Amino acid sequence: MTAADRIGYSLGMNLPVTSARQLSMPQVLLCGALIVTLSMGIRHGFGLWLQPMTMDRAWSRETFAFALAVQSLAWGIAGPFAGMLADRYSAYRVLVVGGLLYALGLVLMALSSTGLAFAGSAGVILGMAQSGCTYAVVYGVIGRNVAADKRSWAMGATAAAGSFGQFLMVPVENWLISAWGWQNALFVLGCAALMILPIARGLREAPFTAHHGFQQSVGAALREAFANPSFRWLTAGYFVCGFQVMFIGVHMPSYLKDHGMAPGVATTALALIGLFNVFGTYTAGWLGQRWPKRFLLAGNYALRSLVIAVFLLAPLNPASVYLFAAAMGLLWLSTVPPTNALVAQIFGVQYLSMLGGVVFLSHQMGSFMGVWLGGKLYDATGNYDLVWWIAVMLGVVAAACNLPVRESPIVRSDVLPAAA
Amino acid sequence: MRDIRRLSARLLSWVAAAVLLATVFGAYLSPHLVVDLASRVWACL
Numbered sequence: 001m002t003a004a005d006r007i008g009y010s011l012g013m014n015l016p017v018t019s020a021r022q023l024s025m026p027q028v029l030l031c032g033a034l035i036v037t038l039s040m041g042i043r044h045g046f047g048l049w050l051q052p053m054t055m056d057r058a059w060s061r062e063t064f065a066f067a068l069a070v071q072s073l074a075w076g077i078a079g080p081f082a083g084m085l086a087d088r089y090s091a092y093r094v095l096v097v098g099g100l101l102y103a104l105g106l107v108l109m110a111l112s113s114t115g116l117a118f119a120g121s122a123g124v125i126l127g128m129a130q131s132g133c134t135y136a137v138v139y140g141v142i143g144r145n146v147a148a149d150k151r152s153w154a155m156g157a158t159a160a161a162g163s164f165g166q167f168l169m170v171p172v173e174n175w176l177i178s179a180w181g182w183q184n185a186l187f188v189l190g191c192a193a194l195m196i197l198p199i200a201r202g203l204r205e206a207p208f209t210a211h212h213g214f215q216q217s218v219g220a221a222l223r224e225a226f227a228n229p230s231f232r233w234l235t236a237g238y239f240v241c242g243f244q245v246m247f248i249g250v251h252m253p254s255y256l257k258d259h260g261m262a263p264g265v266a267t268t269a270l271a272l273i274g275l276f277n278v279f280g281t282y283t284a285g286w287l288g289q290r291w292p293k294r295f296l297l298a299g300n301y302a303l304r305s306l307v308i309a310v311f312l313l314a315p316l317n318p319a320s321v322y323l324f325a326a327a328m329g330l331l332w333l334s335t336v337p338p339t340n341a342l343v344a345q346i347f348g349v350q351y352l353s354m355l356g357g358v359v360f361l362s363h364q365m366g367s368f369m370g371v372w373l374g375g376k377l378y379d380a381t382g383n384y385d386l387v388w389w390i391a392v393m394l395g396v397v398a399a400a401c402n403l404p405v406r407e408s409p410i411v412r413s414d415v416l417p418a419a420a
Numbered sequence: 421m422r423d424i425r426r427l428s429a430r431l432l433s434w435v436a437a438a439v440l441l442a443t444v445f446g447a448y449l450s451p452h453l454v455v456d457l458a459s460r461v462w463a464c465l
Contacts, residue, residue: 164441164444167441266447271449274444274448275441394435
């Protein structure tokens with residue numbers, strides 16, 4: 001049995017599944033980390049363009065916000081398709097197309113003079129670009145090339161790189177806008193996005209083959225996943241992750257302003273979330289290698305609810321904001337490695353990118369709801385109290401959703417047993 | 421000897437990561453960025 005076959009057995013697919021030539025783990029980690037650092041980082045500071053773009057173009061804030069909402073949904077909707085193409089044909093090609101779309105979207109975003117063109121470039125094109133060069137596609141390569149006993153850790157390390165990208169790019173993009181102007185800053189970022197292309201060569205896999213009669217179509221993989229209660233529980237839980245993260249990310253500055261906090265408090269809180277997010281995602285991946293992932297996820301969602309509830313009930317001052325930001329930072333994207341590692345563990349890695357994309361679609365729908373409902377209920381009630389408590393309640397529900405998840409590999413009765 | 425070298429490399433990489441994170445965190449706290457960022461964040465509300 002080859003090393004690749006051993007990985008195949010450990011994928012929970014009941015038979016050896018191998019790619020003809022495995023990529024080395026350091027290569028996969030380095031290239032994957034660099035790609036998500038760029039792809040997650042560049043988009044993270046888009047809010048910084050709101051003020052200069054709306055002033056220059058005489059747009060309303062709704063025009064800008066609408067394009068970013070479209071981007072989130074486009075990312076989620078295109079995710080399963082990008083993942084399917086990566087699984088079926090080549091993650092490398094999807095990454096290249098994703099990098100090109102990223103650069104094109106940024107250039108067209110800079111040149112957009114109407115709200116519709118802006119929604120098309122910053123919304124649709126950049127959303128599709130992100131689906132092609134973020135976690136789902138990179139995790140597929142990690143899943144196929146890193147042994148199961150290191151997979152969760154590797155996903156955590158890569159997610160930490162994405163978190164670092166988000167942390168790094170806010171001051172970098174702020175500096176770019178100040179020094180070069182908002183339009184040139186987007187051109188510079190477009191050039192940075194093109195760096196994904198050469199880096200993606202490091203994730204170029206040999207054709208993925210399955211032997212011993214194992215073949216599964218895309219439709220069969222999707223039917224199998226949706227028929228599995230654990231997949232549905234995971235997907236439902238991930239909705240809450242998106243809801244909480246986007247609600248807090250978008251509406252917290254407004255909440256702090258309403259409560260008389262100085263502007264510097266919000267920026268320091270932003271920095272603390274970014275810093276602790278790096279530690280949180282790495283640690284979640286590392287712990288996922290040692291503890292049952294369903295308990296990690298349930299614990300994460302339960303802790304989020306606890307942290308938010310304590311934040312709401314405690315007196316609001318800069319210290320409580322910083323403590324909240326640090327605690328939420330630790331829990332911020334730390335759902336990403338265990339969720340994707342669980343999908344790989346249960347269903348194997350043949351369609352990991354596609355199934356990861358499906359779960360992520362739920363995350364993006366939650367993100368949309370978090371942003372939208374936050375604004376809607378604020379307008380209706382005059383404060384954020386109700387949405388905060390909805391976020392607490394959803395965290396408890398998500399914790400409960402993850403507890404019944406069965407982590408054991410799915411048993412495929414129609415597959416011939418492997419000949420060791 | 422090989423273990424010591426491996427341990428040193430691991431330690432060095434952790435120190436490098438810590439320095440990098442501290443540098444970026446320091447960038448957030450620089451007065452210029454705080455004012456600049458705060459005005460942009462606050463302008464979005």
